[in-house]
Amino acid sequence: MHLFTSRFNPKPEGVAEMPGSVTTPGGFLASGISAGIKKSGKRDLGLLVCENPAASAVVMTANAAAAAPVTVCRSEVALKAVQGVVVNSGCANACTGEDGEQDAREMIRLAAGSTRIEPSRMAVASTGVIGRRLPMDRVVSGIAEAVSELSANGGNDFAESIMTTDRLEKQGAVEVELSGGKVRIGACAKGAGMIAPDMATMLAFITTDAGAPADLLRDVLAAAAAGSFNAVSVDGDMSTNDCAFLVASGTSGVSLEAGSEDLETFSVALESVCRSLALKMVADGEGATKVIELTVTGARDRGEAARVARVISLSPLVRTAFYGRDANWGRLIASAGAALAGEPALEADICYEGICLARGGAAADEGVDPGRLAAVMDAAEIAVKIDLHRGGEEYKMYFSDLTHEYVTINAEYTT
Amino acid sequence: MHLFTSRFNPKPEGVAEMPGSVTTPGGFLASGISAGIKKSGKRDLGLLVCENPAASAVVMTANAAAAAPVTVCRSEVALKAVQGVVVNSGCANACTGEDGEQDAREMIRLAAGSTRIEPSRMAVASTGVIGRRLPMDRVVSGIAEAVSELSANGGNDFAESIMTTDRLEKQGAVEVELSGGKVRIGACAKGAGMIAPDMATMLAFITTDAGAPADLLRDVLAAAAAGSFNAVSVDGDMSTNDCAFLVASGTSGVSLEAGSEDLETFSVALESVCRSLALKMVADGEGATKVIELTVTGARDRGEAARVARVISLSPLVRTAFYGRDANWGRLIASAGAALAGEPALEADICYEGICLARGGAAADEGVDPGRLAAVMDAAEIAVKIDLHRGGEEYKMYFSDLTHEYVTINAEYTT
Numbered sequence: 001m002h003l004f005t006s007r008f009n010p011k012p013e014g015v016a017e018m019p020g021s022v023t024t025p026g027g028f029l030a031s032g033i034s035a036g037i038k039k040s041g042k043r044d045l046g047l048l049v050c051e052n053p054a055a056s057a058v059v060m061t062a063n064a065a066a067a068a069p070v071t072v073c074r075s076e077v078a079l080k081a082v083q084g085v086v087v088n089s090g091c092a093n094a095c096t097g098e099d100g101e102q103d104a105r106e107m108i109r110l111a112a113g114s115t116r117i118e119p120s121r122m123a124v125a126s127t128g129v130i131g132r133r134l135p136m137d138r139v140v141s142g143i144a145e146a147v148s149e150l151s152a153n154g155g156n157d158f159a160e161s162i163m164t165t166d167r168l169e170k171q172g173a174v175e176v177e178l179s180g181g182k183v184r185i186g187a188c189a190k191g192a193g194m195i196a197p198d199m200a201t202m203l204a205f206i207t208t209d210a211g212a213p214a215d216l217l218r219d220v221l222a223a224a225a226a227g228s229f230n231a232v233s234v235d236g237d238m239s240t241n242d243c244a245f246l247v248a249s250g251t252s253g254v255s256l257e258a259g260s261e262d263l264e265t266f267s268v269a270l271e272s273v274c275r276s277l278a279l280k281m282v283a284d285g286e287g288a289t290k291v292i293e294l295t296v297t298g299a300r301d302r303g304e305a306a307r308v309a310r311v312i313s314l315s316p317l318v319r320t321a322f323y324g325r326d327a328n329w330g331r332l333i334a335s336a337g338a339a340l341a342g343e344p345a346l347e348a349d350i351c352y353e354g355i356c357l358a359r360g361g362a363a364a365d366e367g368v369d370p371g372r373l374a375a376v377m378d379a380a381e382i383a384v385k386i387d388l389h390r391g392g393e394e395y396k397m398y399f400s401d402l403t404h405e406y407v408t409i410n411a412e413y414t415t
Numbered sequence: 416m417h418l419f420t421s422r423f424n425p426k427p428e429g430v431a432e433m434p435g436s437v438t439t440p441g442g443f444l445a446s447g448i449s450a451g452i453k454k455s456g457k458r459d460l461g462l463l464v465c466e467n468p469a470a471s472a473v474v475m476t477a478n479a480a481a482a483a484p485v486t487v488c489r490s491e492v493a494l495k496a497v498q499g500v501v502v503n504s505g506c507a508n509a510c511t512g513e514d515g516e517q518d519a520r521e522m523i524r525l526a527a528g529s530t531r532i533e534p535s536r537m538a539v540a541s542t543g544v545i546g547r548r549l550p551m552d553r554v555v556s557g558i559a560e561a562v563s564e565l566s567a568n569g570g571n572d573f574a575e576s577i578m579t580t581d582r583l584e585k586q587g588a589v590e591v592e593l594s595g596g597k598v599r600i601g602a603c604a605k606g607a608g609m610i611a612p613d614m615a616t617m618l619a620f621i622t623t624d625a626g627a628p629a630d631l632l633r634d635v636l637a638a639a640a641a642g643s644f645n646a647v648s649v650d651g652d653m654s655t656n657d658c659a660f661l662v663a664s665g666t667s668g669v670s671l672e673a674g675s676e677d678l679e680t681f682s683v684a685l686e687s688v689c690r691s692l693a694l695k696m697v698a699d700g701e702g703a704t705k706v707i708e709l710t711v712t713g714a715r716d717r718g719e720a721a722r723v724a725r726v727i728s729l730s731p732l733v734r735t736a737f738y739g740r741d742a743n744w745g746r747l748i749a750s751a752g753a754a755l756a757g758e759p760a761l762e763a764d765i766c767y768e769g770i771c772l773a774r775g776g777a778a779a780d781e782g783v784d785p786g787r788l789a790a791v792m793d794a795a796e797i798a799v800k801i802d803l804h805r806g807g808e809e810y811k812m813y814f815s816d817l818t819h820e821y822v823t824i825n826a827e828y829t830t
Contacts, residue, residue: 064761065752065776071760095748097777130745131778193732240749316731316817317608317825324826330545333510334655337480345486346479361480362512363546402731404822410732411739 003172003187003276006283007381008293008398015269018184020173021155025184025209027051027249031149032161035142037090037128037135045142046161047150048205049084049115050249056082057217058123059225061242067094069124070241072104076120080214082247083121086111086143087203089164089190091134093126094240103134110140114147125203125243127190128164159188162203165409166192168284170277176269178262180254183210187273189244191281193234193410202229204244204277210266211250216258220267221246228274233313233399234285246270282398283380287405290322291381295396296336298348298388304340305395308388311339319402325377329357336386349387352376360389418587418691421698422796423708423813430684433599435588436570440599440624442466442664446564447576450557452505452543452550460557461576462565463620464499464530465664471497472632473538474640476657482509484539485656487519491535495629497662498536501526501558502618504579504605506549508541509655518549525555529562540618540658542605543579574603577618580824581607583699585692591684593677595669598625602688604659606696608649608825616654617644619692625681626665631673635682636661643689648728648814649700661685697813698795702820705737706796710811711751713763713803719755720810723803726754734817740792744772751801764802767791775804 004011011017023030027050035045058079060070073079086107093100104124112122126134149157159171171188191202206221221244229244256263282291294312299305312318312335321328329350337346347361353376356364376382419426426432438445442465450460473494475485488494501522508515519539527537541549564572574586586603606617621636636659644659671678697706709727714720727733727750736743744765752761762776768791771779791797 062756063749063752064755064758065748065763066760092745095745095773095777097775100777130743130749131773133778240745240752314729316821320822320825323822326826328545330507330510330655333480334478334545337478337655340479341477343479345481348480358510358546360512362510362515363548402822404819406731407735407738407817407819407822410735411741 003174003273006279006291009272009275009279012268012272014177014265015272016175018173018175020186021159021171022048022186022188022205022207023152023155024173024186025207025249026251027209028207029150029152030154030158031146031151032154032157033142033145033149036138037088043157043161044090045088045139045146046158047084047086047111047146048158049117049150050247052249053081053121054083054247054249055212055214055217056080056245056247057214057221058082059221059244061239063240065095065240067092067126067240068096068100068104069093069126070243072101073123077123078120081121082123082245084111084115084117085123085125085205085245087125087162088139089127089162091126091128091132092130092241093134094130096133099133103136106136107139107143110143114144123245125241127162127203127241130240155186155188162188162190164190165286166190166284168280170280172276174269174273176266178254178265180262181252183208183252183254183266185270185273187277189277189281192284193286202242202281204229206244206246206273208248209250209252210248210254210256212248212256216256216263217246217248220270223267224271224274227271228278231397232278232282233310233397234282234288279398282400285400286409287403288400289403290401292322292399293381293383293396294399295385295394296388297385297394298390299393300391302393302395305393308336308339309395309397311335313397313399316402322382322401323403327352327357327373327377332386333358333361336388347389351385353383418589418688421694421706424687424690424694427683427687429592429680430687431590433588433590435601436574436586437463437601437603437620437622438567438570439588439601440622440664441666442624443622444565444567445569445573446561446566447569447572448557448560448564451553452503458572458576459503459505460554460561461502461573462499462526462561463573464532464565465662467664468496468536469498469662469664470627470629470632471495471660471662472629472636473497474636474659476654478655480510480655482507482541482655483511483515483519484508484541485658487516488538492538493535496536497538497660499526499530499532500538500540500620500660502540502577503549503554504577505543506541506547507543507545507656508549509545511548514548518551521551522554522558525558529559538660540656542577542618542656545655570601570603577603577605579605580701581605581699583695585695587691589684589688591681593669593680595677596667598623598667598669598681600685600688602692604692604696607699608701617657617696619644619659621659621661621688623663624665624667625663626670627663631671631678632661632663635685638682639686639689642686643693646812647693647697648725648812649697649703694813697815700815701824702818703815704818705816707737707814708798708811709814710800710809711803712800712809713805714808715806717808717810720808723751723754724810724812726750728812728814731817737797737816738818742767742772742788742792747801748773748776751803762804766800768798
């Protein structure tokens with residue numbers, strides 16, 4: 001599959017896309033097997049390991065009801081030196097109390113023991129239904145099987161094993177040309193619903209054969225997440241289990257250094273890979289038919305721009321209008337006005353793909369070609385701009401429409 | 416129709432319900448006619464007047480994109496002495512710039528002139544589609560007709576004339592026994608979608624034949640709104656046009672005085688009337704099948720309790736789960752955790768109608784009777800409690816489920 005399928009995220013210069021996965025960069029092995037956690041019998045347990053002690057960076061949900069794997073990783077795993085991750089789908093191991101933390105620790109202990117990785121370097125992640133205990137007997141035999149299946153070609157199986165309600169596969173790899181040679185980045189993610197700004201209900205695993213100190217990885221991952229995973233919304237629900245891992249094997253022999261041009265090139269490539277995954281999550285947004293790129297400009301500060309963008313992106317009225325192919329800018333301006341409650345009268349411009357429907361807060365019917373507007377609303381990707389005329393700052397985010405299918409999926413997905 | 420149809424809002428002591436409307440209290444005339452603003456030919460222009468110079472109180476949307484009638488009322492109408500209101504449905508006169516304000520002023524001028532009420536005592540309100548100009552030729556002849564139809568029996572027609580996507584009628588009247596005699600309260604409202612905390616997309620008109628100074632009316636209306644209109648959510652969208660008017664004719668001869676027991680009795684009655692209207696808006700929430708009363712307890716302060724309640728009530732995942740009759744408490748705790756992002760681990764209890772599904776943040780399967788739980792989830796009203804175990808404060812709010820019908824209504828309601 002291809003990473004760069006959205007016109008909202010063109011492939012950067014110096015980046016070559018290749019068929020691939022998290023095992024495309026040198027030094028990584030992975031597997032994904034069916035342990036029987038999911039009733040469907042689909043793959044539901046995955047293992048990803050780096051053959052040598054790696055440097056890493058991790059971002060995690062801020063949710064106060066964070067799941068057991070998150071709390072255990074935070075308190076007991078060396079997040080700067082993660083060398084392996086054991087992950088399951090089908091059960092989030094969230095809201096499971098002390099018992100759930102014991103289960104997460106047991107997953108680490110088994111995966112670390114069988115792979116001979118230091119337990120403090122083995123992370124754990126889970127995704128699926130909240131409030132249920134893991135079927136640990138199945139997890140135990142599953143981990144043994146996953147260890148025996150570890151392979152340099154196991155990236156696809158690993159990517160499958162983390163999916164829940166995903167319909168689209170979300171993985172790929174790129175090669176980045178640096179001054180000292182080529183490095184690779186491989187990545188996969190899961191996420192479709194419960195996708196909010198500031199970490200979606202998602203797991204993302206990113207590997208690279210570049211070498212870099214953990215502090216540098218932390219900075220580039222944080223920057224990449226800001227413009228990708230943290231700038232998307234399907235339904236505004238921040239999950240209990242969100243994590244993104246970046247693990248660097250260094251096997252390419254090319255090292256990243258602080259302040260270098262190569263680091264900048266690598267960062268741009270990493271962010272574009274993350275944004276590809278994030279946009280696929282939005283496109284996959286549990287019944288979504290459209291992805292909207294919303295750019296809020298003319299804000300007093302970036303926080304204000306982000307607040308307006310988020311309120312608009314969460315509005316069921318805005319989102320159902322896009323589903324109905326209705327260029328109902330009134331709902332956007334009402335949401336923006338709600339985000340700026342108590343502020344002076346909002347005199348915003350709103351344009352859909354350059355067709356300006358409102359100027360200075362009022363309808364701008366002149367120059368609107370109904371045929372062209374209808375074509376814009378029919379497209380699978382729509383770029384919308386709102387200029388608040390309050391200052392010079394801006395924020396961009398991506399969200400999906402709200403459809404009958406979303407309601408069906410989420411009304412029927414039982415506890 | 417009856418006001419007290421929800422078990423979440425029992426009729427207070429000393430309050431008698433009667434068939435009625437905004438013209439049930441003495442001193443009021445109303446009308447509602449079809450001016451041709453709505454394509455359907457349904458009533459779309461209403462007039463409500465008090466025969467004598469009245470005292471009044473008004474609460475209005477804080478939306479920065481407030482509609483022309485709101486901005487004109489705020490700047491040019493004596494909100495403590497409103498004696499009449501001219502209102503239309505079918506067009507919100509929002510995002511219409513200077514021209515829209517001129518139209519709102521013209522509505523006031525015509526309604527005031529024909530009824531011989533001071534223009535500064537004539538308010539204006541609109542509801543309907545955003546971003547379109549009013550068809551002023553029809554409004555002008557409509558106001559003339561509405562004036563000629565004014566009647567002490569016109570309350571029902573007035574209530575009809577303010578409806579947009581409402582399916583349920585929202586009006587009624589009560590008689591309240593005070594020490595000095597009986598007073599009446601009549602009320603009607605419109606609102607179904609775009610219903611958010613802190614004023615819903617709603618218009619509410621409340622009349623009373625009690626006498627009271629405007630400052631007292633302001634206090635009782637603010638208190639009543641806090642526990643009713645400001646504590647409901649259908650889709651979290653704060654509208655451009657929200658207003659609630661309370662007008663007191665004083666014709667009963669019974670006056671309310673600050674600090675009196677009668678004032679307390681009146682306040683309770685007023686709040687219960689407002690809550691009835693608010694609950695009907697939630698029940699009518701564009702395809703809603705259920706009303707959920709959510710009580711958040713154990714918060715550090717009331718603001719925290721309200722924040723948690725609002726995040727839960729806006730969650731599409733929570734709302735679709737109720738539609739699917741799925742007691743998916745995991746989605747509630749994930750939302751609460753998101754509202755408390757960055758705070759220490761949340762160890763909440765969650766109970767549906769007294770059936771506790773989570774204790775201390777983890778599943779509490781003991782004592783759960785699946786049959787009883789299924790019956791709870793089938794009901795049209797469900798009381799849910801979440802105890803955060805963080806302090807002693809609480810907040811209560813009401814919201815609806817998210818259904819296929821909501822998506823249909825809002826995808827197809829065109830600009």
